[in-house]
Amino acid sequence: MKRTVKTTVTIVGGGPVGLLLAMDLAWRGIEVVVAERRSAGEPPSVKCNHTSSRTMEIFRRLGFADKARKAGLPDDYPNDVVIRTRATGYELTRIHIPCRTDRFTDKSGPDGWWPTPEPPHRINQLFLEPAIFEHATSMRGLTILNRTDVEDVSQDEDGVTATARDLDSGEIFEIRSRYLVGCDGGPSKIRKIIGAKLEGDAVIQRVQSSYIRAPKLLGMIKGKRAWMSYLYNPERAGNLIAIDGKETWLVHNYLLRHEPDFDSVDRYACIRTLLGVDDDFEFEVLGEEDWIGRRLVADRFRDRRLFICGDSAHLWVPYAGYGMNAGIADAMNLSWQLAAYLEGWAPEAILDAYQRERQPITEQVSRFAMRHAEGAIKERTSVPPEIEDDSPEGDAVRKRVGKEAYRLHVQQFACAGLNYGYFYDDSSLIAYDGEKAPGYTMYDYAPSTVPGCRTPHIWLEDGRSLYDAIGRDYTLLRFDPTIDVTPLTNAAKKRGVPLKVLDIPSADLPEPYTTKLLLSRPDQHVAWRGDVLPDDALGLIDLIRGAAPKT
Numbered sequence: 133m134k135r136t137v138k139t140t141v142t143i144v145g146g147g148p149v150g151l152l153l154a155m156d157l158a159w160r161g162i163e164v165v166v167a168e169r170r171s172a173g174e175p176p177s178v179k180c181n182h183t184s185s186r187t188m189e190i191f192r193r194l195g196f197a198d199k200a201r202k203a204g205l206p207d208d209y210p211n212d213v214v215i216r217t218r219a220t221g222y223e224l225t226r227i228h229i230p231c232r233t234d235r236f237t238d239k240s241g242p243d244g245w246w247p248t249p250e251p252p253h254r255i256n257q258l259f260l261e262p263a264i265f266e267h268a269t270s271m272r273g274l275t276i277l278n279r280t281d282v283e284d285v286s287q288d289e290d291g292v293t294a295t296a297r298d299l300d301s302g303e304i305f306e307i308r309s310r311y312l313v314g315c316d317g318g319p320s321k322i323r324k325i326i327g328a329k330l331e332g333d334a335v336i337q338r339v340q341s342s343y344i345r346a347p348k349l350l351g352m353i354k355g356k357r358a359w360m361s362y363l364y365n366p367e368r369a370g371n372l373i374a375i376d377g378k379e380t381w382l383v384h385n386y387l388l389r390h391e392p393d394f395d396s397v398d399r400y401a402c403i404r405t406l407l408g409v410d411d412d413f414e415f416e417v418l419g420e421e422d423w424i425g426r427r428l429v430a431d432r433f434r435d436r437r438l439f440i441c442g443d444s445a446h447l448w449v450p451y452a453g454y455g456m457n458a459g460i461a462d463a464m465n466l467s468w469q470l471a472a473y474l475e476g477w478a479p480e481a482i483l484d485a486y487q488r489e490r491q492p493i494t495e496q497v498s499r500f501a502m503r504h505a506e507g508a509i510k511e512r513t514s515v516p517p518e519i520e521d522d523s524p525e526g527d528a529v530r531k532r533v534g535k536e537a538y539r540l541h542v543q544q545f546a547c548a549g550l551n552y553g554y555f556y557d558d559s560s561l562i563a564y565d566g567e568k569a570p571g572y573t574m575y576d577y578a579p580s581t582v583p584g585c586r587t588p589h590i591w592l593e594d595g596r597s598l599y600d601a602i603g604r605d606y607t608l609l610r611f612d613p614t615i616d617v618t619p620l621t622n623a624a625k626k627r628g629v630p631l632k633v634l635d636i637p638s639a640d641l642p643e644p645y646t647t648k649l650l651l652s653r654p655d656q657h658v659a660w661r662g663d664v665l666p667d668d669a670l671g672l673i674d675l676i677r678g679a680a681p682k683t
């Protein structure tokens with residue numbers, strides 16, 4: 133007889149998305165088991181370098197933001213992005229992003245105005261994942277089975293059985309649960325099991341990436357340090373990212389059109405060209421991480437008791453640093469809906485909202501990222517030959533290219549729209565009122581209380597962040613304490629829907645709030661707003677818990 137591990141939700145894959153989903157479910161009181169091939173706390177390869185503000189807001193709810201912010205680059209290391217001809221060459225432009233020490237006080241950069249308690253954080257996945265892992269292991273109800281490979285999954289009317297292999301002992305055992313979520317990355321087995329197909333553009337760019345140790349490089353770079361440097365010269369284009377802020381770096385070498393595959397170029401020679409160093413310069417390649425930039429979104433995110441999240445559901449070029457961050461946003465959407473059903477206050481129909489809400493958003497983000505990639509490819513393949521000339525003409529060219537590069541790249545490095553702008557405009561769980569949500573781009577964002585938008589962040593009079601004051605579940609924000617909201621709280625009680633009332637007395641409604649009442653969902657999106665309660669309070673409660681007649 134095979135051993136069986138029993139739980140409520142199984143998560144296949146303990147990357148950033150799987151672990152965040154597990155943490156949020158456990159925080160909501162749902163028992164969860166994560167099966168992960170890697171050993172306990174084993175870092176991934178160097179990939180993601182940007183933890184978005186929205187992700188940091190999620191970390192804050194889970195009590196993990198401070199730990200995440202402490203990890204990564206040294207305190208005083210500028211998070212700036214620069215465009216240079218070569219790492220040791222001319223600087224063309226600089227996008228200012230404050231270092232950790234100044235992150236909460238320096239508002240001079242293009243993201244300084246953002247309405248959030250948690251600005252973004254530049255940290256490589258190499259440091260972030262072990263920190264997430266450590267926090268996850270401290271949570272009650274969350275079990276991580278490391279060195280465990282899920283080989284197969286089947287579902288029946290009552291639950292899901294995952295067949296797993298202990299990679300050390302070879303033992304085959306089963307994990308039995310009510311639901312299973314595949315957070316198993318790009319090659320996802322669960323995506324194949326649910327019969328989902330990736331649709332989109334299979335190849336946008338090929339990038340030969342090397343993780344290097346070069347202890348002398350920092351001292352050879354002229355001017356102020358930077359977290360990320362785009363490198364454009366007439367020979368090659370690439371990107372250099374500071375990993376530990378001392379001696380380790382990630383170098384992306386963008387293959388040119390006539391270089392069809394990774395073996396067609398000399399890795400070491402390309403690195404020297406991009407860094408602008410000669411053959412005597414010493415460096416060591418610690419890892420090779422070659423990848424193909426794509427734009428692919430799965431045509432379905434669910435088959436009955438099986439879901440997919442993160443890279444298993446979508447893959448795209450990492451412009452704006454929005455692969456992991458979009459995956460974590462998926463996980464937060466699915467988590468509260470699963471918990472609502474498993475806690476018994478929502479019907480199973482609530483689970484239909486996950487795909488209906490998230491799929492259009494991931495499609496949209498994938499197109500933003502691809503459009504940006506196209507702009508960047510055009511930019512780096514049309515570098516003027518005079519760009520490195522030590523002459524007034526060379527100065528003029530560098531100034532012009534730098535100006536254009538700033539305009540293009542500030543959109544991805546200060547991507548307020550990607551962080552906060554997305555809204556759910558066709559959800560069965562949201563009470564729409566006819567007003568259209570403001571459009572957004574990667575960069576542009578206008579805070580709004582239109583149902584479906586992110587509940588706009590404000591600072592409360594007592595200095596607290598609104599997000600620290602609102603509850604884990606539904607929160608009714610009441611700006612006028614004289615309004616009697618008992619019909620709604622009674623209706624919620626009748627259906628078992630956890631709902632907290634938060635009074636925010638203020639003479640004038642704080643911008644951008646326009647109504648005296650606003651119902652915020654467990655994932656901090658607006659479910660309903662108004663100056664008075666609707667006549668049918670029970671109808672509103674049924675709608676937001678997925679029990680309204682289908683539309």
Ligand SMILES: Cc1cc2nc3c(=O)[nH]c(=O)nc-3n(C[C@H](O)[C@H](O)[C@H](O)COP(=O)(O)OP(=O)(O)OC[C@H]3O[C@@H](n4cnc5c(N)ncnc54)[C@H](O)[C@@H]3O)c2cc1C
Nearest residue numbers: 145147148149169180181182282317442443453455456457
């Ligand atoms: C060069 C590069 C730069 C990037 N930069 C950024 C960035 O700045 N910001 C950003 O948001 N994203 C970025 N990304 C994307 C980001 O790295 C991914 O989106 C992110 O890792 C996805 O997380 P995930 O948890 O969905 O999948 P993964 O990180 O791939 O994790 C999947 C996990 O599942 C495990 N697994 C797989 N199959 C099984 C199985 N059968 N049984 C058990 N375990 C299994 C794997 O071991 C792995 O740990 C970048 C990617 C690249 C390549």
